[in-house]
Structure formats: C-alpha cells, structure tokens
Amino acid sequence: MTQSPTSEQIKRWRQYLANERAEAAVYRELAKRKRGEEREILLAIADAESRHEAHWRDLLGEEVGLPKQPDLSTRMMAFLAKNFGSVFTLALMQTAEQRSPYAQDDDATEQMKADEAIHAEVVRGLAARGREQMSGSFRAAVFGANDGLVSNLALVLGVMASGVSSSVVLLTGVSGLLAGALSMGAGEYISVKSQDELLEASTPHPEADQAIPKLDVNANELALVYRARGMSEHEAEQKARQVFQRMQHPSAKSFVSGIEQADHTAIGGAWQAAISSFCFFATGALIPIIPFMLGIATFKASVIALVAVGITLMMTGAITGVLSGKPPLKRALRQLAIGLGAAGVTFGLGHLFGVAVG
Known part of the structure; x- marks a missing residue:
C-alpha cells in the first residue's frame, strides 16, 4: 500500500506544480518573439517543464487542489516575458534553473534533476546571444x-x-x-577612431590582387600572405593553390576577399x-x-x-x-x-x- 503524502509534501508539490506551469508559459511566451532555432529550443524547454508539471500532478492525484500562484520570482519572469525583451527574462531564468530545489528533493526524479541542470546551460547559451548583441x-x-x-x-x-x-x-x-x-x-x-584605424591598417590593400597574375606559381609568394595572417604552411599553400585555380575563371573573386581575417566586434562610428x-x-x-x-x-x-x-x-x-x-x-x-x-x-x-x- 502506497503511503499517503504528508501535508508538507502536498504543499511543496503544489508549489512545484504552479511554478512548472508558469515557467512553461514563460518559455512559450519568449518563443513567440523568436524565430528559427531559438524558437525551437525555447519550445523544447517548455515541453520539458510540462513533463515536470505532469509528474507533480500525478503525485498529488486527488490532492491537486485549486491552481496555486507561482512564487514571486516566477511571476516576475512572466511579467518580464510579456512586457520586455528576452535578455532580462533569460538572465533570470538562468539563475532560477541553476538554483532548482529538485537537487535536494527526493520526490523529484533523477531525470528531472538532470533536466534542470541542462536547462540552465541551454538558457545560459541563449542569454549569451542577447548579451553579446547589447x-x-x-x-x-x-x-x-x-x-x-x-x-x-x-x-x-x-x-x-x-x-x-x-x-x-x-x-x-x-x-x-x-x-x-x-x-x-x-x-x-579617440578610442573608437584609433581602433578603426588599427583595423584598417590590418585590412588587405584593395589593389593587392592586381599583382597575383604576375606571381610565379611555383614560387607561390601568395602563400606567404596567408601564413603572415596566421595560417599554417600547409593551409597557406592549399589556400594559394585554390586562388590560382579560381583565377582561371572569369567569375573568380579576388584573393583579397578570400584572406582569412580575425574576427572583430563591429565598431560604430x-x-x-x-x-x-x-x-x-x-x-x-x-x-x-x-x-x-x-x-x-x-x-x-x-x-x-x-x-x-x-x-x-x-x-x-x-x-x-x-x-x-x-x-x-x-x-x-x-x-x-x-x-x-x-x-x-x-x-x-x-x-x-x-x-x-x-
């Protein structure tokens, strides 16, 4: 015979149920503002929260009672999701997932505990995109x-x-x-102007490709350009051969457009x-x-x-x-x-x- 849950367990499970329901709604609300991969990721997390919700509902059974209010932090996330951008909401969701109470609760399944740990990393990645943009x-x-x-x-x-x-x-x-x-x-x-000038000094000269047809293919001086920009000797020679091959076609791009550049953050005026x-x-x-x-x-x-x-x-x-x-x-x-x-x-x-x- 299954032991009946204590009043403390019922209270805790009801709160978990309310929180999971609200968190799933937050992720779905955020998904409405996204497209493509980010939207799919958010909806997948929402589905996982719904599975957790079902777990607590099954445990409660007839004790599920009337819908309970989620905790204050979850209500705040719901408010931010509806009225503001996703950056603030995802940052809060990241903190919430990291502090999941399931890790110390024997009533939560091991899969649920693992889900919450992984969700924290997924949300961290999504939040990082927004942080980079702003x-x-x-x-x-x-x-x-x-x-x-x-x-x-x-x-x-x-x-x-x-x-x-x-x-x-x-x-x-x-x-x-x-x-x-x-x-x-x-x-x-002065700072931005100086950085612009430094980046400009590192950009290939627009007329440099005019010298390519006159180069000795066997000597392959072009490979030195790529090695100077960080490629290994093998990679540089392979890249140079590709450029010489493309030169034989009228639609070929100049070698300047093919030089690998270091990634730079976009700089405003x-x-x-x-x-x-x-x-x-x-x-x-x-x-x-x-x-x-x-x-x-x-x-x-x-x-x-x-x-x-x-x-x-x-x-x-x-x-x-x-x-x-x-x-x-x-x-x-x-x-x-x-x-x-x-x-x-x-x-x-x-x-x-x-x-x-x-």
Whole structure:
C-alpha cells in the first residue's frame, strides 16, 4: 500500500506544480518573439517543464487542489516575458534553473534533476546571444552614467563640505558635468577612431590582387600572405593553390576577399560613440545637482542628492546583476557601497580643506 503524502509534501508539490506551469508559459511566451532555432529550443524547454508539471500532478492525484500562484520570482519572469525583451527574462531564468530545489528533493526524479541542470546551460547559451548583441551599448550606458553619478556627487559633496554657498556648489556641479561629459566624449571618440584605424591598417590593400597574375606559381609568394595572417604552411599553400585555380575563371573573386581575417566586434562610428558617452555621463552627472538647481537649502539638497544617486546606483547595479545572471540585490548593494564610499572620501577631504582654510 502506497503511503499517503504528508501535508508538507502536498504543499511543496503544489508549489512545484504552479511554478512548472508558469515557467512553461514563460518559455512559450519568449518563443513567440523568436524565430528559427531559438524558437525551437525555447519550445523544447517548455515541453520539458510540462513533463515536470505532469509528474507533480500525478503525485498529488486527488490532492491537486485549486491552481496555486507561482512564487514571486516566477511571476516576475512572466511579467518580464510579456512586457520586455528576452535578455532580462533569460538572465533570470538562468539563475532560477541553476538554483532548482529538485537537487535536494527526493520526490523529484533523477531525470528531472538532470533536466534542470541542462536547462540552465541551454538558457545560459541563449542569454549569451542577447548579451553579446547589447553588450557594447549597455556597457557604455552603465559605465557612462555611473561615472557621471559618482564623480559629480563626490565633487558636489566635497565642495559643499568646505562650507561654500549653494550657488557655488551648483556652479561646481554644472562645471563638473560639462567637463566630465566632454572628457568622456573626447576619450570615446579617440578610442573608437584609433581602433578603426588599427583595423584598417590590418585590412588587405584593395589593389593587392592586381599583382597575383604576375606571381610565379611555383614560387607561390601568395602563400606567404596567408601564413603572415596566421595560417599554417600547409593551409597557406592549399589556400594559394585554390586562388590560382579560381583565377582561371572569369567569375573568380579576388584573393583579397578570400584572406582569412580575425574576427572583430563591429565598431560604430566615432562620432556616434562620442555623443553617446557624452549623453550618458551628462545624464548621470545631472542627478546630483538637480536639488541645487531647484534652490533647496544646501544641506537638504545634499541629502536629496545622496538619496537620488543611491537609488540610481542600486537600479543600475541590479540591472547589471540580472543581465549577468548574478543576484541583483548583491550587485545593487555593491554599486551603492562603491559610489557612496567614493563620495564619502571626497566629503571628508572637502571638510578638512574647509577647516584648514577657515
């Protein structure tokens, strides 16, 4: 005779059932936004979650009861899947799959435990695609805004601690915003422009293929080109022979188009990068000085600036954590500690300077 499940088991199984049902719905919702291979992968994971759902339903039998709400994290993933892009949702799903409770639960089958472990890797791979697509712009946005937030908050608090008037603090904050944003923009322009020039210097010369018909086929100088670009001697000679063979056909492509190039991340225009960096930094740097722009008393304005910057730092830290598949709260607190720590040091130095001058 099969032993009846305990009340604790029934409660746990019902929660598992609700979570599996909701997770399957999340994967199907994400699949609606995808095509081709990614869509098929997401639907396959959804089918696996449905199999897990059936397992808990079978165990519950007549104790299945009314549909139960999934846990908070699963409901959050469902909300993100319906209202936002897949990157945030997949990042959360990756974390959820990695922390599956089935590993410590004897009521889950070994196959289910293995499924969850593999799902974590599948979702990691899908999330990585989205991260790669947005990594450049996201990195510029987060680092630019954070630089503006922390540096201008530190500047404003340092000057305020020296005992100057609110108008001087505001002027200093505006100056810090403009100086920092211009510096960020100029630095990004030079960085991207220099990288473009380096890549251009490594690109085969467009007229180099004109020399090919005059080469000694037996000496095969062309093979040296390919060896210089990283091919082995055997691969280079084989590639060169293929090029000479194609030259005999009118439709043959030039050898330049066939040279194997190292993979490079697509680089945007230097001006576009400079303007983006300027705007991101300026947006972050504006937050600490808004209270002073509103004419609020110096002390109150500094407190409001601290709170506003702290909230923003935690938001950017949490977003970074979600996208990297790490605990968002931990990343938010780390971001807050670093930002306010830097501001605290500057405030202390400003206070000491003010006392010394006074």
